[in-house]
Amino acid sequence: MAAPPSSPSPPPPTSQQQHQQPPFYEVVKGSSGLEKVRLRGARGLSAEVYLYGGQVTSWKNDHGEELLFVSSKAIFKPPKAIRGGIPICFPQFGTHGNLEQHGFVRNRLWTIDDNPPPLPVNPAIKAFVDLILRPSEEDLKIWPHSFEFRLRVALGPNGDLSLTSRIRNTNTDGRSFSYTFAYHTYFSVSDISEVRVEGLETMDYLDNLKGKERFTEQGDAIVFESEIDKVYLAAPSKIAIIDHEKKRTFVLTKEGLPDAVVWNPWDKKAKAMQDFGDGEYKHMLCVEPAAVEKPITLKPGEEWKGRLALSAVPSSYCSGQLDPLKVLQG
Numbered sequence: 001m002a003a004p005p006s007s008p009s010p011p012p013p014t015s016q017q018q019h020q021q022p023p024f025y026e027v028v029k030g031s032s033g034l035e036k037v038r039l040r041g042a043r044g045l046s047a048e049v050y051l052y053g054g055q056v057t058s059w060k061n062d063h064g065e066e067l068l069f070v071s072s073k074a075i076f077k078p079p080k081a082i083r084g085g086i087p088i089c090f091p092q093f094g095t096h097g098n099l100e101q102h103g104f105v106r107n108r109l110w111t112i113d114d115n116p117p118p119l120p121v122n123p124a125i126k127a128f129v130d131l132i133l134r135p136s137e138e139d140l141k142i143w144p145h146s147f148e149f150r151l152r153v154a155l156g157p158n159g160d161l162s163l164t165s166r167i168r169n170t171n172t173d174g175r176s177f178s179y180t181f182a183y184h185t186y187f188s189v190s191d192i193s194e195v196r197v198e199g200l201e202t203m204d205y206l207d208n209l210k211g212k213e214r215f216t217e218q219g220d221a222i223v224f225e226s227e228i229d230k231v232y233l234a235a236p237s238k239i240a241i242i243d244h245e246k247k248r249t250f251v252l253t254k255e256g257l258p259d260a261v262v263w264n265p266w267d268k269k270a271k272a273m274q275d276f277g278d279g280e281y282k283h284m285l286c287v288e289p290a291a292v293e294k295p296i297t298l299k300p301g302e303e304w305k306g307r308l309a310l311s312a313v314p315s316s317y318c319s320g321q322l323d324p325l326k327v328l329q330g
């Protein structure tokens with residue numbers, strides 16, 4: 001009698017999987033068969049990161065509510081970058097250079113880094129993953145610099161999401177390199193006209209809709225009535241996005257990233273984008289911790305660190321006024 005066909009044995013767990021112990025961390029197939037890492041926290045908290053782009057595409061609170069925006073028309077197929085979540089712009093933000101818009105790492109395939117150099121962490125954080133990207137031969141033709149880009153995405157026990165980027169110059173010919181950078185974060189909001197941003201008032205900004213001319217923001221918190229595409233310069237380390245309708249406040253804390261880009265394409269540009277629904281601009285806002293005005297320069301062997309921490313907290317709403325100081329100073 002023929003022996004029953006043997007089922008293929010599962011691949012051995014990596015050291016990180018062993019360390020993390022499922023259910024904190026698993027690799028699953030996402031849209032178009034692209035692999036993604038699912039981080040699982042307590043009480044149903046979760047986050048997802050595509051290896052394509054090293055891109056966070058989901059962050060859910062303990063009610064299972066999605067906190068990031070991903071377009072219903074997002075294309076999960078190289079070379080298009082995924083429209084939504086947290087694309088990483090490197091080594092160029094926007095059109096500040098000769099490379100393709102926002103650089104190339106957002107449409108490259110990253111890998112899981114099983115043995116990252118130590119990074120000081122809160123021992124309470126169990127759900128995290130380390131990714132790494134090194135340039136290919138083709139990438140070196142576009143941007144002739146050797147680098148290691150390590151990204152840690154971590155989901156804290158209280159649902160906070162943090163992204164830590166470590167970029168190292170690994171050029172062996174003694175050359176420095178310079179770059180601009182952004183965490184192009186798409187937040188999900190109830191209705192853009194019910195949202196305001198605290199922390200950027202009175203800041204100087206470059207207006208991308210006016211040829212990158214420099215202006216100073218006036219008045220109170222920022223509210224949204226039309227297209228916006230501004231790079232706020234030397235912005236504070238904490239910025240709050242207050243969603244009145246949802247009674248939710250996102251607090252962004254940034255380190256190593258002086259600037260903050262605010263973008264909403266509004267109706268006309270929304271319609272012109274192939275991978276964005278016509279009315280979706282109402283339900284998203286990009287606030288992007290960035291280093292744009294002053295590029296970062298690394299000598300060979302040097303490493304830069306840029307961190308973004310996100311939390312979503314219920315906002316109290318008293319007689320039409322939130323207390324911005326309470327939000328920003330926590």
Ligand SMILES: O=P(O)(O)OC[C@H]1O[C@H](O)[C@H](O)[C@@H](O)[C@@H]1O
Pocket residue numbers: 094101102208229230261262263286
């Ligand atoms: O369409 P993308 O290349 O993803 O860029 C989307 C947007 O990103 C940033 O926020 C820029 O400031 C905008 O000028 C740009 O339109």
